[in-house]
Amino acid sequence: MEELKCTSCGVGVLGKNFVxxxxxxxxxxxxxxxxxxxxxxxxxxxxxxxVGP
Ligand SMILES: [Zn+2]
Ligand SMILES: [Zn+2]
Incomplete structure (x- = not known):
């Protein structure tokens, strides 16, 4: 299973609200x-x- 992490903070985002x-x-x-x-x-x-906001 692919591990999705926030590009900014590196926190795993699976099951959370993310874009x-x-x-x-x-x-x-x-x-x-x-x-x-x-x-x-x-x-x-x-x-x-x-680098973008
Ligand atoms: Zn983040
Ligand atoms: Zn790029």
Missing amino acids: RFECPACGKEEIIRCLPCRKNLRNYTCKCGF
């Missing part, structure tokens, strides 16, 4: 964010180097 979307810069990597990170607008860093 997943493609990186707006490269469109290849998947960004996963847990609800707290989304609310607090924590930065995430894509593997391509893109």
Whole structure:
């Protein structure tokens, strides 16, 4: 089973409220964010180097 972790904080998000979307810069990597990170607008860093809120 795939392990889903928040891209920002690294917390496992399975069974929790989270969003997943493609990186707006490269469109290849998947960004996963847990609800707290989304609310607090924590930065995430894509593997391509893109940093976004
Ligand atoms: Zn998080
Ligand atoms: Zn990217």
